[in-house]
Amino acid sequence: MAHRTRTPNEGLGRLLEQAKWSRSQFALIINRMGADAGMDLRYDQSAVSHWVRGTLPNPPVRRLIIEAFSRKLHRTVTHAEAGLPPAARDQAAPGIDTVEEIVDLGRADMDPSRRGVMAAGLFSAALSVPLFSGTARAADAPPGEPGRTTRIGAGQVESVRAMTDRIADILDELGGAHARPMAAAFLVNTVVPWLRAEATEKVRKAMWSAASDLVYLTGWMAMYERDHGTAQTYYLKALKLADRAEDHVTYCRTLRGMSLQASNLGYGPLALRLADSAAEAAPKAGPRLQAFLTGQQAHAASMVGDHRRARSLLAATESALMRADNRRESIGGYDQSAYAFHISHVLYEGKDLPGSITALQHALRVQPANERQGRVHFNAVLAQRQLEHGHLDAACASWGRFLDDYEHVSSARGDEHFATMRRRLSPHRKARSVRQLSPRVGAVALLKA
Structure with a gap:
């Protein structure tokens, strides 16, 4: 049975204005869509007026409302935008929460002036990290974008990966304040519709994987913009996308990013728990990814005072790097400069300030010339020490x-x-x-x- 909220639904009113629908027209549209879905609905203008004043329609009708506006406005409309809570998880389409929340996050991120009023919440040091299940099926993905018949293939997947690489380059050269709105706009305007397009099982999984990389990168930028609650939310969405794609590598890279965030905020035990989980989630990692993971484990271990384990993990990191090729990766890349930076962290936590300074100086000497943002951080930390x-x-x-x-x-x-x-x-x-x-x-x- 429908029940009332305490405030008018301004979001629904705005959407009606954007769609240029009267309340009577909207009621007829919902009735017709309901009939197509096997539902006997008989709403009229007064029902829509009640919704605008704050009455919540029943959960199945909420989804019809979202679909109606998405079709009319030719974009993804979310429950939050329409002022409606999503249906309970067992009633909603699988994956709908993840995609809709990405849209809501991304739309706010596209406009930096709105970030101060985002309701992403604060960083949580006690969050529950979803486990990698590896049991997702392409058939479980959300249905195609309402009103669209778009079909995607391998070319669209490659476009997402190429754009992610370009955004990573801009991040390195110009900083996250420029690159992050670009990533958010691409996520909302291009990637989300492709996530809901028709595709083969292979292509659909590849698209979920590529999207996970981009969401992870956007979270990484939010982290370095000190927007930690938003960053953590992006990371959790990247984990869910990677799980749906059965992509172990992106899943563990994201956990490692979450560990780095925790270490930056001084949460040593959480950083170590996440770093260990990342390493455990990638049992078949290649040598560069292995170094990427064990280097962060070493840093986190030193934060909790386990210096013997930290030194052992640094040795494993060095060994892995020696076996890695020279291929540069925009996401999850790890090189001698990053390794030296981790050495510096471990030595600093072990009260070896001169050794930490020497390691930082070496990190700067071997750092790639195009990583301007990295030099900003490295030189600042070096000067402080x-x-x-x-x-x-x-x-x-x-x-x-x-x-x-x-x-x-x-x-x-x-x-x-x-x-x-x-x-x-x-x-x-x-x-x-x-x-x-x-x-x-x-x-x-x-x-x-």
Whole structure:
């Protein structure tokens, strides 16, 4: 039986205006769609008025409402946009929650000005991570996009993977603030309709896998934009997509990303649990992926004080890298620079500050030239540790190199490093090296204002 909510449904009212439907017309459309689905519905204008005022239609009717607007507006309309809670999981189409939530996340991400009002919630240190089941079937995927007869093939899958690579390149060169809205727009406008298009079982699984990679990358960017609740939500959606695709590799890469997020926030035990789960989820990982996973395990182990295990995992990481080829991967890539950065983390957690600094300097020497965003982070961390070690002049030199790249990168993580630099240099403002750096700092501050 229908029941009332406390507030009018403004979302449904907006959709009626966008569709240019009267309430009587909408009632007739829902009745007709219900008949096509074997439902005997006899709604009229007054029923629609009740919905707009806040009455909730029964769960099967909610899905008809979503489909009606999706057909009319030629885009994916979600339950949240229509102001309607989705049907209970056992009544909804399989996978519908994952896809709809990706659409809602992506639409907010497409407009950076809306991110402050996103209802993604805070980072949870006690979340339940879905297990990899590997039992999904293509037939379980959501039905085709309402009103569409689109059929996709291998070409569309390759388009998603190619676009993911391009976005990763933009991320490296210009920062997440530029790349993340692009990823979100591509997800919402292109990938979601393809997820719901007709396809063979092989192509459908490949599309779910490619989409999982892109969702993971978008979460990675949200993480480095300090939007941790949104990042965690993206990661959970990537896990579900990877599971549906039976893609063990993307699943474990995503768990590893979640471990890195936890370690960045200081949750050592959670970081280790996620890193161990990632390694366990990829028993047949190639050597580069193995290094990618064990390097993060080493970092997390050092955070909880298990330095013996951390050193053992670093040795396994080095061995795996020696067996890896030179192929660059936009997602899940791991190289000598990343390995040296993990060494630095482990040494720092073990109170070996000089060794940590030396490892960071090596990481910068071997870092690929096109990874500007990576240099921003590496140089900023190096400068902070050099200052902690009492080497002010060296820290200022590292912060100077940080500024070389930071002025070209739009990134919340870079902004945070810039603020940290100004705060930590303030007590030393009379020192010669700080006075020499100050005009540059002021110029960049004006540029970023």
